Amino acid sequence: MSSTAIWWIRRDLRLADNPALHAALADGRAVIPLFVLDDRLLMSDKAAPQRTAFMLDGLRALDADLRARGGQLVVRYGQPEQVVPQLAAIYDADVYAQEDVSPFSRKRDTAVAQTAPLHLLPGLTVHPPDLIRKADGTPYVVFTPFSRAWKALPLPDRTDLLPVSDRIPTPDGLRSDPIPIEPRLTAPFPPGEAEAQRRLADFVVGGIGAYGNGRNQLDLNGTSQLSPYLRFGMLSARQAVVAALEARAAASTPTAQKGADAWLNELIWREFYSAVLYHFPHVLARSFRPKYDAIPWRNDRVEFAAWCAGQTGYPVVDAAMRQLLAMGWMHNRARMIAASFLVKDLLIDWRWGEKWLMQHLVDGDPAANNGGWQWTAGTGTDAAPYFRIFNPTTQGKKFDPNGHYIRRWLPELVLVPDRYIHEPHKMETAVQQTANCLIGKDYPAPIVDHRAARERTLSAYKAVST
DNA sequence: TTTTGAGTTGTTCGA
DNA sequence: GTCGAACAACTCAAA
Numbered sequence: 001m002s003s004t005a006i007w008w009i010r011r012d013l014r015l016a017d018n019p020a021l022h023a024a025l026a027d028g029r030a031v032i033p034l035f036v037l038d039d040r041l042l043m044s045d046k047a048a049p050q051r052t053a054f055m056l057d058g059l060r061a062l063d064a065d066l067r068a069r070g071g072q073l074v075v076r077y078g079q080p081e082q083v084v085p086q087l088a089a090i091y092d093a094d095v096y097a098q099e100d101v102s103p104f105s106r107k108r109d110t111a112v113a114q115t116a117p118l119h120l121l122p123g124l125t126v127h128p129p130d131l132i133r134k135a136d137g138t139p140y141v142v143f144t145p146f147s148r149a150w151k152a153l154p155l156p157d158r159t160d161l162l163p164v165s166d167r168i169p170t171p172d173g174l175r176s177d178p179i180p181i182e183p184r185l186t187a188p189f190p191p192g193e194a195e196a197q198r199r200l201a202d203f204v205v206g207g208i209g210a211y212g213n214g215r216n217q218l219d220l221n222g223t224s225q226l227s228p229y230l231r232f233g234m235l236s237a238r239q240a241v242v243a244a245l246e247a248r249a250a251a252s253t254p255t256a257q258k259g260a261d262a263w264l265n266e267l268i269w270r271e272f273y274s275a276v277l278y279h280f281p282h283v284l285a286r287s288f289r290p291k292y293d294a295i296p297w298r299n300d301r302v303e304f305a306a307w308c309a310g311q312t313g314y315p316v317v318d319a320a321m322r323q324l325l326a327m328g329w330m331h332n333r334a335r336m337i338a339a340s341f342l343v344k345d346l347l348i349d350w351r352w353g354e355k356w357l358m359q360h361l362v363d364g365d366p367a368a369n370n371g372g373w374q375w376t377a378g379t380g381t382d383a384a385p386y387f388r389i390f391n392p393t394t395q396g397k398k399f400d401p402n403g404h405y406i407r408r409w410l411p412e413l414v415l416v417p418d419r420y421i422h423e424p425h426k427m428e429t430a431v432q433q434t435a436n437c438l439i440g441k442d443y444p445a446p447i448v449d450h451r452a453a454r455e456r457t458l459s460a461y462k463a464v465s466t
Numbered sequence: 467t468t469t470t471g472a473g474t475t476g477t478t479c480g481a
Numbered sequence: 482g483t484c485g486a487a488c489a490a491c492t493c494a495a496a
Contacts, residue, residue, distance in 0.1 A: 387476090
């Protein structure tokens with residue numbers, strides 16, 4: 001056996017609980033921690049500058065962690081199909097990597113495996129996506145039975161988490177290309193494994209107990225905000241699930257138990273949509289259910305631009321879209337409201353919204369993002385019935401009752417009185433002047449009438465669903 | 467193979 | 482203001 005192995009890093013920017021790194025280190029081998037910067041991904045039309053910047057800074061953090069253990073990160077520009085086999089040949093090294101589910105990754109890995117000894121290991125999800133199947137061998141397409149089957153499999157506990165090695169030696173003399181610098185919105189999500197662990201610990205102590213209801217409230221920080229870290233594997237899915245299970249076991253009140261259960265459920269949704277993409281890769285291009293590809297989308301470019309910019313005249317929708325631009329992240333409830341508005345009020349193809357979010361989300365994950373959009377559009381697995389159309393005003397009143405979320409992201413509405421905060425266009429002229437918010441000038445009137453838009457969508461969907 | 471119960475996240479209407 | 486029913490059937494999972 002060669003004395004060197006390659007740990008090919010993709011979505012596992014961590015040292016702890018890392019099956020690929022663990023396998024590479026077996027038998028005391030030196031390890032080449034390799035990251036290939038692939039222009040096909042960096043320049044893809046679904047790439048996001050914010051996500052790339054988060055990843056690049058995450059690589060810098062990983063490099064520092066490796067150097068503290070006698071190693072270093074090796075970065076190469078190029079295509080893995082060339083870079084990985086070349087390096088493997090030079091060092092006579094086996095290659096270990098965490099298996100991914102996207103069609104791009106699977107095709108790439110199949111190609112690499114032609115010319116390099118590639119070993120794919122689990123870790124993206126707790127249970128490998130092809131493992132959970134119905135009795136007849138076909139994959140689940142409904143969440144609840146999937147989650148039952150998922151929970152029925154052996155679940156990890158703390159002793160299953162792989163430890164970090166003290167020494168991760170890298171052979172001398174390896175060239176590493178410089179990690180590019182991309183401007184990053186600094187505040188919201190400092191990258192790195194240590195930060196991910198801190199946040200997980202904080203959430204388990206301070207947030208998970210109230211997660212059950214708090215996660216839906218737009219004006220609270222009730223979500224875990226761990227998604228960017230899960231996206232790049234700075235936190236492993238297994239670490240998150242262990243934390244959820246432990247929190248559930250330690251819960252002293254029904255509310256706390258409910259909170260832990262709710263978070264575990266969200267993590268299982270992540271596993272579900274990973275499995276859906278694995279088994280049904282066509283969902284990235286088309287509706288899961290083909291009949292919905294016939295919906296006559298209006299695809300009005302002016303309205304799409306208004307949605308992207310947060311200028312629809314529906315405050316909660318606009319706050320959501322501005323939060324996305326400002327943070328590279330959006331509250332989960334806000335994602336549903338904004339998505340429902342695009343698809344069912346504007347009747348714009350869900351793929352347009354899916355792409356826009358991928359272009360801006362730090363946590364943008366093809367499987368979860370696609371699953372969420374197809375759910376909202378009613379075109380996917382276990383999707384919302386098409387007649388379930390969010391009322392943006394009602395949603396705002398319910399989940400942001402005092403307008404704190406709206407005012408945080410829409411400064412032009414700061415002085416609008418509470419009673420108008422969800423419907424600013426109903427202010428009389430005098431109130432507009434007092435609030436320093438003229439409708440049509442400082443803030444738009446609604447670009448569609450919700451009631452009419454709802455009827456329009458119901459008939460469009462009805463026409464294709466029979 | 468057939469049957470039966472069930473299915474993330476809502477809204478509107480009318481009593 | 483609050484409540485239950487209707488929305489519109491359909492597909493899936495499992496017995």
